[in-house]
Amino acid sequence: WLKVSGATALPFRSPHTPVPGWFHRHSRTAEGERHGAGQEGVRAVRQRGSTHVRGQFRRAPDRLRCGAHPAAIPGGAACTGGLLFFSAGILVFGLADRIVAAVAGEEIAPVAPHPRAELAILFAARMLADAGGTVAMLGSMSIALDANPGNRGALMGASETAIGVGFSVGPSIGAAFFTAGGFPAPFAAASVMSLGLLPLLALSRGCGASGAALEEAAGEGGASEEGHGGSSGNGECMGSPPSPWSSPAALSVALVAVASLFCFGFLDPTLAPFEAEILGATTAGAGVLFSCAAFPYALLGTVVGALVDAAPGSAAAMICGGGIALGATVMVLPPLAPFMATWAWQVVVLFVLGLAVAFAMVPVVPLASALLQEEARAAGRPAVDEDVVLSFTWMAFTLGELSGPLAGSYLAGVYGFPAAARGTGAFTLLVIFATTLVLGASGQFTCRRRRAQVAAADEPLLERRFSSPGSHGTDMKNGLLVSRALSGTLG
Template sequence: MCHSVSDPRRLPTVKNNSLLKGDGSPGSVREIPRRLSREQIFVLISAASINFSSMMCYSILGPFFPTEAEKKGVSNTVTGMIFGCYALFDLLASLVFGKYLVHIGAKFMFVAGLLVSGGVTILFGVLDQVPEGPVFIAMCFLVRITDAVSFSAAITASSSILAKAFPNNVATVLGCLEIFSGLGLVLGPPLGGFLYQSFGYEVPFIFLGCIVLLMVPLNMCILPNYESDPGKHSFWKLITLPKVALISFVITSLSSCFGFLDPTLSLFVLEKFNLPAGYVGLVFLGLALSYAISSPLVGLLSDKVPRLRKWLLVFGSLITAGCYMLLGPAPVLHIKSQLWLLVLILVINGISVGMSSIPTFLEVLSCAYENGFEEGLSTMGLVSGLFGAVWSVGDFIGPTLGGFLYEKLGFEWAATLQGLWALTSGLVLGLFYLLEHSRRRRRSKLQNILSIEEERTALLPGEM
């Protein structure tokens, strides 16, 4: 049975919510029911399914596709481009889908994205039958790009629906759902590798594609259908807001840090510590698990103590910068590289990235409302699309630049330079928040003085 929740009276307001604005004013938060409604549970199930499946489809290629591509005569450079084009087209699609979310319909965009993604995932499994050379390369690009666009549609719609369904607990819900993203990243490579070794190239993609397709009828029935009027504002107005631009810079630096590890960390671990190839994945496990476990806690803290969000963003970036300078570690620190230290730093890095990434959606959304953006699904779509776009920018730059710096300078210096990017973004955003706080204090003092002067002026005739 499909549900419609277009009646605005059934939805708590977000615009004047102190959890969103962080003003801490009493009485501005509506009473939140302790129990989730049925439609909220359905939204959570839908969002969890897309988070899990998208990360599985994204990460399943890693263990075996480069080897298969090499058999088809594809160079390492072109293979890297096949991987990298996902982030590039995810960027472009996020902007388009975020802008036209209301026109297309959030539920339709979600379900259609799932349907197309399941189909092209299965299609990826038959590419080994395609003739080698330019035809194989062209088909790989076409399927990978279509997969990126389809999942971008589903993820953009999912984030907007979540913000609409949980207006008072956005960060908590987003943080909890990152558990499923982390599980997808953790389980994707080993599951793909096992199925590949046991059954060949086709089975991992067919298996995963069928699971995604099974989610289509499920979500058609249980996902609520939110409706909203088209908004008048654009991405350009949103991204040119100074606070939003700086937060976008932070998001890009964080995703670049994550992406940097894909082509570099495994090579460094194999070379430095002589670990068997099977143990390299366990090194990545510390990063993924710490991120997945800490994200719900960070989300809960962001919702319960809104004024902490900005400082979670700043200190998360600064801690991330310190982690990357210690990954090698940086040659200037003269610290010996040890495996236990590397794993510990990755665990801390997973927590710090959660600190910085989870509060960003609410921070951008509150800034948009403060600057006149209309409340509703259209603005949530813009924010969701913007987040996906700027994350994809870093996801594209990180592996590309990281691979180049690793080859030219070595892992130690490459990681250090990556850390400097996170350090710069954290310091600049922290300085902006301090200046903003100072301006607000001066404005508050000025308003108090003016109110006192008005009271004196009103009392003067009576005194005379």
């Protein structure tokens, strides 16, 4: 199930490579004519509008991702339905120009004859695709966490590793398909690759207990909980579970997730032109530099997750330390001295930045879960459902991923990359400072609290209506190793 998370990232990211240049077909319209005659007007619109439209367009589907919550439907159905929606949406995206031309009875032209209609289809298709991909990823993570309750850090790290690898190699694969078959090719390939995961899902479901048995067991578990007043069976837990939105500690951890992906996403539309200016980097060179940040984050995700499982009390320190390093590296990315405007300096800084992102992001889900479990235990209330925490933290990731490129495009265009990067780094450090104060006030950095977290590490952090390591046909140790290997390979 976990490999779906990484495998979905590859087709989601791979078509991004041809998107920026292809958007010029929607910029070469009457607006270009107003800027001047001929190619001068076209170049003016390209310089002013293409980056902004691209930033808006890439992140527009994230608005729908914020509302995803897989708890209402079974994980298998969520994964299957999500992959189908993703496959359909990404295919329609690649064929948008052909759809408009077919409806209008016209031939496909280099310049979009009906840009508004085509852009409307593109936005709708990407929202459908990304909503489906999010449901599939969240559903797979929900099932993986349910089947392996003691390895939350490792599962989160493996998922981030798979997604990171997919995001790293996806653009290169998309560029290869684009070169071979034109703009629709990478999107058609992504659609086919997504459908290819359905047999794996069916095989995984067939290895576990039958659906009827699972539903019957889940129903018995729900009836047992209702008979005990929603408690864990001893009648001591009263009231409703604590909400992540009412927990200052959980909110502060989510804010770190927002700031981390905001900082990382800031580089998405701004790093390539910046490196081209100071290093003369080509498109390929800029891609290599971005990979210097993406690959360390991807490869270190599983290691950081294993560290969180081995030392749960260190999660708060990892998040705060990683956030501090992230803010500092972004601030020193623009050259302050001649030696900083070199390939060696940029590679080292981006490599450290990738490591910092891994330490700041991977422990978010385990730490938020532990914080809410402690609050529930202290107040004598039922524990929060895992899917609620997963959706809450994923929303934080999405908000950072949404706002980072948009703010980066605007700030770099208005104030220049150096000022924008230093401002982004300062914002990240400010968020980490506030989070450190909140977590410190809740005792997360005390030795006593760390011992308590280590002692509770063997307990299931969160309650589930039906949870069994074998309920999804998953052997914990072997399943985790296989999911890591396959998710990295497919990603």
